[in-house]
Amino acid sequence: AERVNRIRNENRIHVNGTDVPPPIQSFTQLVSEYGMKDVLIKNAADVGYHVPTPIQMQAIPLMLQRRELLASAPTGSGKTAAFLIPLLHHLKEPSKKGIRALIVAPTRELAAQIHRECVRLSEGTHLRCHQLDHIGKKSSKAVRAVCSSKCDLLVCTPSRLIYLLNRDPCPITLKSVEWLVVDESDKLFEIGTTGGFREQLARIYTACNAANVRRALFSATFAFDVEQWCKLNLDNVVMTSIGARNT
Numbered sequence: 001a002e003r004v005n006r007i008r009n010e011n012r013i014h015v016n017g018t019d020v021p022p023p024i025q026s027f028t029q030l031v032s033e034y035g036m037k038d039v040l041i042k043n044a045a046d047v048g049y050h051v052p053t054p055i056q057m058q059a060i061p062l063m064l065q066r067r068e069l070l071a072s073a074p075t076g077s078g079k080t081a082a083f084l085i086p087l088l089h090h091l092k093e094p095s096k097k098g099i100r101a102l103i104v105a106p107t108r109e110l111a112a113q114i115h116r117e118c119v120r121l122s123e124g125t126h127l128r129c130h131q132l133d134h135i136g137k138k139s140s141k142a143v144r145a146v147c148s149s150k151c152d153l154l155v156c157t158p159s160r161l162i163y164l165l166n167r168d169p170c171p172i173t174l175k176s177v178e179w180l181v182v183d184e185s186d187k188l189f190e191i192g193t194t195g196g197f198r199e200q201l202a203r204i205y206t207a208c209n210a211a212n213v214r215r216a217l218f219s220a221t222f223a224f225d226v227e228q229w230c231k232l233n234l235d236n237v238v239m240t241s242i243g244a245r246n247t
């Protein structure tokens, strides 16, 4: 416990919750302690990730233990890989079940960045990741994959997804979603933004109705209303933040 506290202090990792796993200090540790496949560690190394960032140190083991969480860390601190690496571990292999991991981001550009990183980190796993709100040719390719259950991980903005959910008959199902990740959740919660993100998120949250669904929210700031929402809606939630306290 002493050692764990020291690692957290040195990396300014704050945690709030019960039975929080210790932070990892290296990616290779994930192979020995969590049985992660070497290919995921190799892919991370190939894109230049040799040492986990503080948010990755704490959020990766949390997600590997299937904990629901709210994680906040400054912009540029590696939040994308903090959720993608555990998601790719959980998904293991392609499946016919349809979307098993759903990542929601506030803008198409952000979703594109996440999708790009996912393609790189999933190399050699055969997992199929798509972005729903691609533009041009890739867009219809993604829709076809999603509608024919040939998609394991989907990245999208709320509005594009809700457009499909509202079609009658509805061409997609979220009943196999095991992980719902909301990136930049503070932005999605801002009231008054066009499209009513909060309602859209509630709609998506409700559509992911598998009994075993897990949810993780990531953001750059620790917003009070997001925290309240998590306390109300998530199961035994862990809150983790990086940096100075109460920012």
Ligand code: ADP
Binding pocket: 048, 049, 050, 051, 052, 053, 056, 073, 074, 075, 076, 077, 078, 079, 080, 081
């Ligand atoms: P955030 O979502 O927190 O704003 P990103 O996930 O976009 O941050 O990552 C910011 C930058 O850091 C990206 O260029 C990414 O490739 C890089 N990065 C992420 N994790 C690591 C790591 N462990 N080591 C080195 N660079 C990393």
Ligand code: MG
Binding pocket: 079, 080, 183
């Ligand atoms: Mg980000």
